[in-house]
Amino acid sequence: MEELKGIIKGLEEFLSYKIWPGDKVEITTATLLTIIVTIILVTYALKLIHKLITSKLPEEDRNKFVSIFGFLRYLFYILVVLIVLHTSGVNLTVLMTASAALFVGLGFALQYLFQDIISGILIILDQSLRVGDIVEVNQKVGQVFEIRLRTTRALTRDDKVIIIPNHQFLTDSIYNYTQNHKSTRENVKVGVAYGSDVALVTKILENIASEQKGVLKNPKPFVLFEDFGDSALMFSINFFINDSYGDPKIKSAMRYIIDAKFREYNISIPFPQRDVHMFQSRPIETMQVEKKDIGNGN
Secondary structure, eight states: OHHHHHHHHHHHHHHTOEEEOOSSOOEEHHHHHHHHHHHHHHHHHHHHHHHHHHTTSOHHHHHTHHHHHHHHHHHHHHHHHHHHHHHTTOOOHHHHHHHHHHHHHHHHHHHHHHHHHHHHHHHHHHTOSOTTOEEEETTEEEEEEEEOSSEEEEEETTSOEEEEETTHHHHSOOEETTSSOSOEEEEEEEEEOTTOOHHHHHHHHHHHHHHSTTBOSSSOOEEEEEEEOSSSEEEEEEEEESOGGGHHHHHHHHHHHHHHHHHHTTOOOOOOOOOOOOOOSSOOOOOOOOOOOGGGTO
């Protein structure tokens, strides 16, 4: 019994030994051991969470979580140390007061970083955006080729890379052309002169769309008589394609054929015209120029 009491007393003395003695900050062996054990538990907990989150993700998306979990590991380590020190009776007021200005500046600096990272995690988890999707951002159309935790990269139609902060996909309205399926409906508009045979125009446009390479046969292309314009009758060819990223080339080819067919059938594409009507209360006065004798040198 005496030996047991001696062991307990020695253990208490060991745990209460002051590693860092001070007036305001005092760290004992028990506090240090608690920090070490808690850090080990947090490490295993983060590994388990990482495994649960990434178990159903593709290998490419799984690798994107390596950096974020590395960052979270160090963040949790700092929080664990502070919590353990506080619960152990260590006065952290001095430390927090000295670091207040640093924390405020760091918070402002990391505000958008955290916003982008959280948005990137949500995008990866709910699969709202995938590699290969066609998106329109700030009137720029691009094909997504890489999704990172902080940014998404897309290749525009003029072979330029646009870097999109991930928070834009959650805060702004962004068009995803291929979210539901790969096929999209496009159109080419054209105006013809008043008095043109609208039935012939419709037939020509339908034939052009049905024979154009890259246009889907099903759903079938169709023509709309859209409006009576100021200077022309407005038509549009509506068609479906699987490559909305390359649709400018298809539209350009159709416009070439439309111009050639309209010339063949004498259908004119008018330019903007305006009729000007002048109203006045008296006739226009004209200046009479007297004929002078050129021979007089006048």
